[in-house]
Amino acid sequence: MRNFEVYETKERVLADNDAAAAEVRSSLEKKKVFLVNLMSSPGAGKTTTLLRTIAALKDTYRIGVMEADVDSDVDARTIADTGVRVIQLHTGGSCHMDADMTKRGLDEMGTDGLDVIFLENVGNLVCPAECDVGAAKRVMILSVPEGDDKPLKYPLMFSVSDVMLINKIDVAPVFDFNFELAEKRAKELNPEIQVFPLSSLKGDGFDAWIAWLKNSIEEWRKQV
Amino acid sequence: MRNFEVYETKERVLADNDAAAAEVRSSLEKKKVFLVNLMSSPGAGKTTTLLRTIAALKDTYRIGVMEADVDSDVDARTIADTGVRVIQLHTGGSCHMDADMTKRGLDEMGTDGLDVIFLENVGNLVCPAECDVGAAKRVMILSVPEGDDKPLKYPLMFSVSDVMLINKIDVAPVFDFNFELAEKRAKELNPEIQVFPLSSLKGDGFDAWIAWLKNSIEEWRKQV
Secondary structure, three states, X not given: OOOOOOOOHHHHHHHHXXXXXXXXXXXXXXXXXXXXXXXXXXXXXHHHHHHHHHHHHOOOOOEEEEEXXXXXXXXXXXXXXXXXXXXXXXXXXXXXXXXXXXXXXXHHHOOOOOOEEEEEOOOOOOHHHHOOOOOOEEEEEEEHHHOOOHHHHOHHHHHHOOEEEEEOHHHHXXXXXXXXXXXXXXXXXXOOOEEEEOOOOOOOOHHHHHHHHHXXXXXXXXXX | OOOOOOOOHHHHXXXXXXXXXXXXXXHHHHHOOEEEEEEEOOOOOXXXXXXXXXXXXXXXXXXXXXXXXXXXXXXXXXXXXXXXEEEEEEOOOOOXXXXXXXXXXXXXXXXXXXXXXXXXXXOOOOHHHHOOOOOOEEEEEEEHHHOOOHHHHOXXXXXXXXXXXXXXXXXXXXXXXXXXXXXXXXXXXXXXXXXXXXXXXXXXXXXHXXXXXXXXXXXXXXXX
């Protein structure tokens, strides 16, 4: 018989995180605040996507943004220019946001008077996928320059996301990216995933994503 | 007084890793095997860069490649077609290679009869930067579509790397990427970093990187 506790660090951390995420989710449902966890590789276009999404939604909803980065506040400055409420979260070297960090970020920013909050996660296709932060929806961006093989290499991200935005379609002519194949590979992992090819820089394809997002917010508000 | 041990997981893990990395490095120096740790975001062009680098070096050196991925073996298949020795490492969900995983990969592949080994790390700008694997040189790729602001957001990667390859210069005309600014930002973090803009797909700029690499291998061989 063991006379000591065996502490399975990673499993325990993830179990603790799931409990914290459930608390965040339940608390936001009570307040009717819709949280989106936005994830992608570095440079796939999270901030540009947010800017255009905010522009499309801000007459309908009161929006807040939490910008998570290992360092710097360049994205928070950019978002602040839109006039929405924004907070910069530094993850202290951590490569992803967890539920407890999200809760502290929400407490610090304040959720009163907000309808929709976007969490721009750290640019990383691996670790953020493992960590439920308590969001209503998980949205990931795959950008055309990254290649259509990413679902094969980073399967968890595509498995856990509600939406895959295929961004930077405006530069598709100079890349060898197979849209059908990317969608097929993502749907093999996650048949329910919604796929929207778009250009956050130019605006092409954006309407379908915004329509889906508005509809999701409204459906969610009826249920909570 | 405490009657139990306090185990600082992360610090202990990193201290253990440094010791393991020192062992890997010392063992490879004895065998005169030059190990390159190749790191980048997903889709920045690690495999394409490796293919062209192998083509340029394989008449001079006997080359091995370790392909690290969370899942899949697509890159190992591509590399195997070049005829060099290659092994696929699955990281079991881990978002980066550590020194112990590298040691086990080297043991499994075998280093006898090799002069140069490339470790293609997991696509990630955060975690691989924290983990010394015992390589002679650390090489990171920033691709043009990711943007020139990445040194601000992921500073550690730029701080610990010996080389920054700025890849995909062939598509620079369709992106708003400031080469001087990217280099300035990287050098503010790491004045010694070598910067080579190139296109691994088309070959532009590749000669300077290959010349630097060959020279580094020869200098290293004289010292060890």
